[in-house]
Amino acid sequence: MDPHAAAGEAVIRVVGAATNNLRNITVDVPKKALTVVTGISGSGKSSLVLDTIAAEAQRLVNDSYSSFVRNRLPHMPAPEVQSMSGLTFTAIIDQRRFTGNARSTVSTASDLAPLIRLVFSRIAEPSAGYSPAYSFNDPAGMCPDCEGLGSVVDIDVAELIDPQKNINEGPVRFSQFRPGVYRWKRFAYCGLFDREKPLKDYTDEEMNLFLYADQMKLPNPDPRFPKTARFDGVVTRMRDVYVKNRPAKISSQVREELDRLTTHRVCPACDGARLNAAARTSLIDGLSIVDWSAMPVAELRALLEKVKDPRVEPALVGIRRTVDALLSVGLGYLSLDRESSTLSGGEAQRVKIVRHLGSALTDITYVFDEPSTGLHPADVQRLNHLLLRLRDAGNTVLVVEHHPQVIRIADQVIDMGPGAGSQGGLVQFQGTPKALRGSDTVTGRLLSTPLKLTRAVREPRARVRVENASAHNLTGFDVDIPIGVLTAVTGVAGSGKSSLATNELPCQHPEFTVVGQDPLRGGVRSMSLSILGVADSVRDAFSASSGLEPAWFSFNSKGACPNCKGKGYVTTELAFLDDVATACEVCGGERFNHTALNVRLEGHTIADVLKMSAGPVAALFPDRPDIVATMGWLERVGLGYVAVGQSLDTFSGGEKQRLLLARHLSGSPDFAEERIVLDEPTTGLHPSDVERLDLLFAELVDAGATLVVVEHDLRVVAQADHVIDIGPGAGTDGGRLIFAGTPSELMRQKDSLTGRALTAATR
Structure with missing residues (x-):
């Protein structure tokens, strides 16, 4: 047997890759193994894994379809590579957020919704009917008033209409109904109104027709009115075109106009539950499907232990399995009715992982793009178990990652470098994590060196107090924020860190500027x-x-x-x-x-x-x-x-935040007056880049600035002067002040997950 053929079956072979900054590299990636690709930011990790291996695999899969289907799929260019072999079907699990579809929730995105609806359709009393009767996306189950959205949009007629003007003058304060345009012509030529008569002089019947007519057959329209069309009032037409079916692509001007003319409020009929009365009053042990969906996943898991009924036991097993997976990736604080578009990139990525865990397919290549983003070290450990489960199910797992805990569990590590951009693009090391720690690469040296706490803790020159911190899940505690030092706010994902630092602190003390990861226009x-x-x-x-x-x-x-x-x-x-x-x-x-x-x-x-x-x-x-x-x-x-x-x-969220920080600092005349809040600024950074950021933070604080940094990265926590730890868990299990003091004191705090992780990292 040809040994090269055997090797080809066991590996994904990449020969002469030159995509982006890759410099004609050749590498073999083992199949049915967990491989972590690391290296400093911009070294070529994503170019190798996402833009070469994953891109070519997806292109080849698309090419396997019929020409009819291929012509309707995105046409992806072949990556710059001499040859590739051993590719399998590839699933990319990245940090792109879910789309802004209001009908998608954590329940639907994780595939829990069908199972939960099945359970309620079988054993809830009184039964609302079959499974669709419990779905807010089906006419059989949705609230008729809000059509399953949970909120209604009201058009502000007083803002929309200028009663002093007549039709010729343009009485509608919306550019899409201005004189001369298509929609203006629909009411100007309908034959129902005197175009010279101000709207304030309309009778009640005329005004009702002008605003709310619905598919009215016109008795005597102007010849310029479309012959087969029927007449809709202005408000009716706005609801149909811009509210119920809001266009995906509208100009910023139209978007601003709609924001001015419309108001969103919770649906009064269902109180935001999205479902009709029959579904809301169908109960299992006194709780409705709305109650199940509104509670945190961790609480739902405890409830599921009490539900015993042989008629739905297979469905309950599936629900428990998926809920356990959500808990294992640190998402126990989410509720199933949370809109998926509100999830962060890291949260969305973890929900996607959960969807793949139950797949019956094997020999798939799973590609992850920095899955540890936004995770506390305690949560990373649980993430690792999921990655290993995917590998043990007979799959190839490729992970672009910086986190030492993820690197540690890899079967093989590929370290890219040595620098970024044109200075990167080479394979610096390939081997086991243990061998990497003994190598002379930047990644190897950093992994083999224990963290060291800051040598001299700075003394604050003053303190400001945050009183009764109660935003979101915070429990109403008081805490002091030291001035003139670096404070790290820590805790597991969902514990309430950002609620304290980016909500309560700047709200009570407006002199603090938040540089967060909000989308940039x-x-x-x-x-x-x-x-x-x-x-x-x-x-x-x-x-x-x-x-x-x-x-x-x-x-x-x-x-x-x-x-x-x-x-x-x-x-x-x-x-x-x-x-x-x-x-x-x-x-x-x-x-x-x-x-x-x-x-x-x-x-x-x-x-x-x-x-x-x-x-x-x-x-x-x-x-x-x-x-x-x-x-x-x-x-x-x-x-x-x-x-x-x-x-x-x-740009990633972390890159956008650091860009905003650069803009803020470049325009600052006096750092002594700076009071800045940063929300996980190390997102997507290699440990060497984190150390560079630590040096910048130290320089700013030494110049008199006050920095409050929400952070999971222990390299930042170790260099902080003060740590505020929130927890102990996430959601309703968090929101409490666990600790406030120096990093060395935190390491002696036995009930702090952050303290335990910091202790382990310094050994």
């Missing part, structure tokens, strides 16, 4: 340079060199490629399927037109500059102190590997 047309406020300075430099207006060097203005309008790609809409984006053939993805690209500064076009990272940009503009200083902050917050023109919609 701008998307594909926004980038680091624009967020940091130095894009105009870069354009000015090109303008001074060429004599052209600065607008020629903006892909949102005169400099935009005429074909793709400055996006760099062209989108093809495929009706009910995902849109397909392909690189613009005119500009080759550069985003600029020929006039802009013909101008060079020190041999570089404006498109070249946008592909550079912070260091090269600063070197290109040495006579522009604002650019040099701002790029320096970008480096110091750990984003030195990111291209300054990278679209904002591709």
Whole structure:
């Protein structure tokens, strides 16, 4: 037997990979094993796992479909690689949030909903009927008033209508009904109203028709009214087009108008339960399906132990199994009725893991993108058990990860590096976790070195008190926040850390600025340079060199490629399927037109500059102190590997937060006055990058700043002057002040999970 053939069956072989920053690497990834790919941020981990292995596997699966199906699937380009073998069906479990569909909840996203509905349809009294009668997404079960959404949208008629105006003047304060447009013509030419008569003079009947007519057959319409159409009032038409079926793609202007003209409130008929009366009053041991869905998963698990009925025992076994999986990934604090769109990226990823655990398929390649994000060390241990379960079921598990606990359980580790961007893209090490710790790579050295606590704890120069902290699950405690030091707020996921630091603290003390992970506006047309406020300075430099207006060097203005309008790609809409984006053939993805690209500064076009990272940009503009200083902050917050023109919609939550921190610090004249709250700023960072961030925090505090950092990373906790630990558990099991003091004192706190983890990490 050919030994190479045997090896090929046992591994995923990648030969000559050059995707993104990969430098013609060849690597064998063992099948039916747990492989962790690590390395500093920007070293090429995701390029290897996601953009090469997973991308090619998905492309080949798509190619196996008929031409009819293939033509309706996204067309993915082949990764830059000489050859690949041993690929299997690949499932990517990343940190993309669930879509904003209001009909999706934790219950539906985890596949618990069908089982729970089955149980209630069989044993609840009085029975509401078959399973659909308990579904808020089915007409048989949904509340008729809110149609299963749990909330109703009211149109503010007083805000919508200007009664002083007549139809010709445009009495509707909504741009989609302005004079001359299609929807204006529908009521202007319906023949029911005097177009010169102000609305304030309408009779009650006329006003009711103008606002609320529904599919009315017109007795004598104007010839310009569509011949086969029926008349809807303004409010009726708004509800049908913009409320019940709100368009997925609307302009920011229309969105702002709708926010002004509409109000959301809990449905008064079902009180937000989404279900009709029959489903709400169908009970098991005095509790409805609404009650089951509203309680935290941990409480539901305890309740399930008391439900015994042979008629539904198989369904109960399935429910308990899935609930146990949710508990094992630290999601016991979630309720099943929580909208899935409100979950963080890390929470969404863990729900996706749970869905795959019960799969009967084997020999699948599961790809995880930093699954430990947002997890306390105590929760990471439970995550590890799930990863091992997937591997032991006969699957290949590939994990892009920095966390030492995840690396420790790997069968094999691939360490990428040595640097980021063009300095990375090479395999530095491949072998066991034990061998990695003995290697001379950056990752190996950091893993083999125990954490050390901060040498000298700083003394605060003052304290501010947060009183009766009771946001979300917090239990109403008081706690002091020291001024002039670094405070780490710790606890398991869902314990109440962010509720304290990003809600209660800035609410009671507005001088604290929160730099969080909230979405940034701008998307594909926004980038680091624009967020940091130095894009105009870069354009000015090109303008001074060429004599052209600065607008020629903006892909949102005169400099935009005429074909793709400055996006760099062209989108093809495929009706009910995902849109397909392909690189613009005119500009080759550069985003600029020929006039802009013909101008060079020190041999570089404006498109070249946008592909550079912070260091090269600063070197290109040495006579522009604002650019040099701002790029320096970008480096110091750990984003030195990111291209300054990278679209904002591709940034992770942690990257966005560090970008905002760089912007905030670059505009700060006096750090002594700074009081900053950061929410998990180390998200997505390699331990070496975390150490760099620790140095920045120390520099800021030494300059007089006050930092309050919500964090799981023990490297940050170890360097803190003060720790506030919230817990002991999540949700209703958390929200209490467990400890406040120094890191060394925390290690002696026996009932603190953070203290135990910190003790283990320093040994």
